[in-house]
Amino acid sequence: xxxxxxxxxxxxxxxxxxxxxxxxxxxxxxxxxxxxxxxxxxxxxxxxxxxxxxxxxxxxxxxxxxxxxxxxxxxxxxxxxxxxxxxxxxxxxxxxxxxxxxxxxxxxxxxxxxxxxxxxxxxxxxxxxxxxxxxxxxxxxxxxxxxxxxxxxxxxxxxxxxxxxxxx
Numbered sequence: 245x246x247x248x249x250x251x252x253x254x255x256x257x258x259x260x261x262x263x264x265x266x267x268x269x270x271x272x273x274x275x276x277x278x279x280x281x282x283x284x285x286x287x288x289x290x291x292x293x294x295x296x297x298x299x300x301x302x303x304x305x306x307x308x309x310x311x312x313x314x315x316x317x318x319x320x321x322x323x324x325x326x327x328x329x330x331x332x333x334x335x336x337x338x339x340x341x342x343x344x345x346x347x348x349x350x351x352x353x354x355x356x357x358x359x360x361x362x363x364x365x366x367x368x369x370x371x372x373x374x375x376x377x378x379x380x381x382x383x384x385x386x387x388x389x390x391x392x393x394x395x396x397x398x399x400x401x402x403x404x405x406x407x408x409x410x411x412x
Contacts, residue, residue, distance in 0.1 A: 309369040309399070310352045312345070312386060314378050319386070321348040332382050340388040349393035368394060373401040 313320040319327040319342070326348040335342075353368070370390045374383050383400075390398050 309371045310349065310395070311401075312349075312370065312372045312390065314372065314374040314382060314386060316375055316377065319345055321345065321352060324348065329378070329382055332385055333379060335385065340385055341392050342385055342389045345386065345389045346393050349390065349395070353394060367396060369397040369399065370395040371399045371401050 311322055313323075314329060317329055318325050319329060319332065327342060327344045332342055349370070372383065372386055372390070374386075387398050
C-alpha cells in the first residue's frame with residue numbers, strides 16, 4: 245500500500261502529452277549544420293597562388309561563371325591548362341584569336357552554361373583572372389577569343405580594396 249503523497253507525485257510527473265527532447269535536439273543539430281554548410285558567403289572565384297589580382301573599389305560580388313586564369317606562365321580554363329602566355333605574347337599582331345583557348349571555351353559552352361544562356365548569347369558570362377603584371381596585349385587577345393566564342397559578358401576579376409575611413 246503506497247501512501248497518498250507518493251501516488252499524487254507519480255500522477256503529476258507522468259502526463260500523457262510529453263515531448264521527446266532527444267529527437268528534437270537531433271533535428272535542430274542537423275538543421276544548424278546544414279545552414280552552416282550552405283549559407284557561407286565565400287568567394288566563388290578560385291584561389292591561386294600564381295596570380296596576384298589587382299584591387300578595385302567594386303561592390304558587386306562575382307557569380308559562378310566559366311573562369312579563365314592568366315598566370316605568369318600559363319592560360320587555364322576552369323583549372324585546365326590550355327596554353328602558354330609566352331606563345332600568346334609571341335603571336336602576330338594581327339592575329340587576335342587564340343585557337344587552343346577558343347576550343348576549350350566552346351567545350352565549356354555546352355557543359356556549364358544555363359539553358360537561358362544557351363538561347364541568348366548576350367547572357368553568357370565569363371570571368372578573366374589575370375595577374376597584375378600580365379601584358380595588356382595578352383589580356384586583349386584573351387578577351388577577343390572569349391567574345392569570338394559566343395560569350396557576351398566578359399568580366400575581369402579584381403580584389404575589393406579596403407575603403408579609407410575618411411573617404412565616402
